Amino acid sequence: MILFDEPTSALDPELVGEVLDVIKKLARSGTTLVVVTHEIGFAREVADQVVFMVDGRIVEQGSSDEVLNHPQHPRTRQFLSRVLPS
Numbered sequence: 001m002i003l004f005d006e007p008t009s010a011l012d013p014e015l016v017g018e019v020l021d022v023i024k025k026l027a028r029s030g031t032t033l034v035v036v037t038h039e040i041g042f043a044r045e046v047a048d049q050v051v052f053m054v055d056g057r058i059v060e061q062g063s064s065d066e067v068l069n070h071p072q073h074p075r076t077r078q079f080l081s082r083v084l085p086s
Contacts, residue, residue, distance in 0.1 A: 002026065016039075023046065038083070041084075044068045059076060060072060
């Protein structure tokens with residue numbers, strides 16, 4: 001198991017893609033990953049499960065499709081409407 005806490009947050013924009021590619025390869029290899037990220041497109045592509053938290057509390061969790069494409073909680077919907085293209 002590997003834990004990542006915002007692995008791309010302090011990177012030069014040119015390096016972000018490289019780091020995400022390495023994490024994708026780890027995920028495809030079957031390595032269990034726990035990733036804290038605001039890279040929603042990346043999470044949608046790679047995650048099996050998504051946990052959405054507000055102020056340290058879980059407000060929604062489920063498959064990446066359920067949470068990111070069909071959010072139930074108003075706060076999840078609000079956040080996604082601000083970070084995802086329309």
